[in-house]
Amino acid sequence: MQIVFLLEQVVNGLVLGGYYLLMALGLSLIFSVGGIVNLAHGAFYALGAYISLEVIKYFGFGASILITPVLVGCLGIAFERFLLRRFYTADPILSLLLTFGLAMVVEQFIRMVWGAAPLSSMMPSEFKGAWMLGDMMFSKYRIFILGVVVLILCGIWLLLHKTAFGRVVRAGVQRPDMVAVLGIRLQPYMTAIVVLGVATAALGGVLFGPIATVHPAMGTEIMTVAFVVVIIGGLGSFWGVVVSALLVGVVRGITIHFEPAASEASMYVLMFLVLMLRPRGLLGERIERFE
């Protein structure tokens, strides 16, 4: 029995990890291509959750999964064009301050518009309940989330590895100067990456609304986890982030099974161990310009 219970926690942890992935992937992409640590990433996640509340009122939950990321993606264009673009070559401390400040501005903006009280988005009733597989129980909604995450993941992988767009982006990560010599402007690519990143974060917000409460500080909450995931996975590595997100989810689930009080600490212990053994993260690539 014990093994079945543990397995159940592992699978549940994988789902949770997939969910972290939505946040961490965008964070990692923006850092790899633009060299910017986007501390405002959580703000887009929170905006996604709040905007989806409004979209759901008029168009329903299904539509909000599509519409909300597009709306937040448009904000992403403005964010990249008017703010981030000025800081690619500047001292990193400036972009840190900028995005940190922006995160605070957005959080307060949310407080002004929607108030500090937690809001709730209802789960469509067809997603409520669980499926049983033998003696293991899976929440229908979480399996749905996992499905969406897998789709997004495949989409981003294909985009980066099988298209001309992806080739330029990957080349830009390693050798931006060489890409420039070839006569390719990286800026439009950067805009696209930022849009992609913040839109997936917003999608995370949309999907999270029905499970937990939507509140102004939710962005700050998730950012910590997202950072830990990116650091464990290794900066700039697509699969590193994937493996790390799943690992963090599973470790958390197993810790709750044996020692619930230590659950929140578990991911930091994991990060500590990984950094001790592999300072560059699990699958971190060597990126010359960051060293």
Added chain:
Amino acid sequence: MDTSKNSEMANQVTSTRRRQLLTTGLALGGAASLSMPLWAQSAAPIKVGHLTPMTGFLGALGEYAAQGIKMAADEINAAGGVMGRKLEVITEDSVNPQVAATKAQRMIERDNVSVLMGEISSASALTISQVAGRNKKLFFSIGARSDVLRGKDCNRYTFHVDIPVTVMVNAVGQALVRDNMVKGKKIFSLTADYLFGHDLTKVAKKFFTDNGGTLIGDELVPTDATDLSPYLLKIRQAKPDLIASNLAGNQVTNFVKQYAEFGLPYPVVGFNLNTADAWAAGEGNLGGIWPTVWHHDLQTPGSKTFVANFEKRFGRIPENHAWIEYITLKIMAQAMNATKSTDSEKLIAYLETGAEFDILKARKGYFRSWDHQLMQEAYPFTVKPKGQAKNKQDFLQFGDAVPAPNQSLELLATNKADNTCKM
């Protein structure tokens, strides 16, 4: 930048504008005195240091708290203030127990506040209470519910307004025993991992074992955990007859929503749920029976007026923390007016006399002198049958006051023999 040049320029600007400023100020002052009550010439405002969590898992409740106290202060000031002096409430985010203590100390030393009040987190209330004790300043611990604050860690300078954990457990406990949900049942509980949760689970555990139930599991849940699915899986594996929630703030909402998501079959009861957190959980997710200290459906003239004024001013229905902060400031004003003083010792002496206060409920409240706890009615609430709610905040079915009108208000509280409080 040349600072001396700058200040020189600033001086010039001020001197030319000073006359103009004076005239405008005079005009404004004159205009203000027409509409505002005229404060006594020499009287400095009475300052109240107000600390409450505005961020974190209790932050949503803190916003209601800040609005409630603001409304009370404005009403008191519009009616002429306290002893002809204006009330000035300084509200700050208490953040965590350490920051709360630092801010309390600073409010006493630098802002020179007469009284400290506020708090929702029991852990922060404890550290503020210690600061109040050291500085011999009166502290109204408004929204903290942990028993130890009124027991082992009680303090001559601290008065407690919200119902303590014991009352919360007893308020719904009777109903649980009546509905045969405790005796012979296997109970699994989830507990908020901080002072309040630990305290609540201790009292709940005693209640269950005293009434023939068996606790088969009790898990500590970190206050910043938002995904509770691993706990739900553990509960399912334990196959209890009943789940008891000893969670706090946001945690309860998340638990209720995710419990509905997984659709587990076990009944849930709980000893702590604030109405704002219940609203966020949403209709259709919440079930069971819960205790509360106040609810906007309370049909007393005072409560109805309060709810109407609050809605008019802030555009939303007041939550129990808005109400409790509102009445606490009024209690303080009454004590100051009665003693004609802001001196902590005199105020404590007055509060300890058992003076009665209108707290907008059917029966008046009073403080017990030996544990400084406000004695008042509490209420159980359940959830309305599906389809009966008129709006998103109307799905709670508000119950009759406990203790009943013919019973002593002290019926549900700890008695003196069981309490370890020594002032």
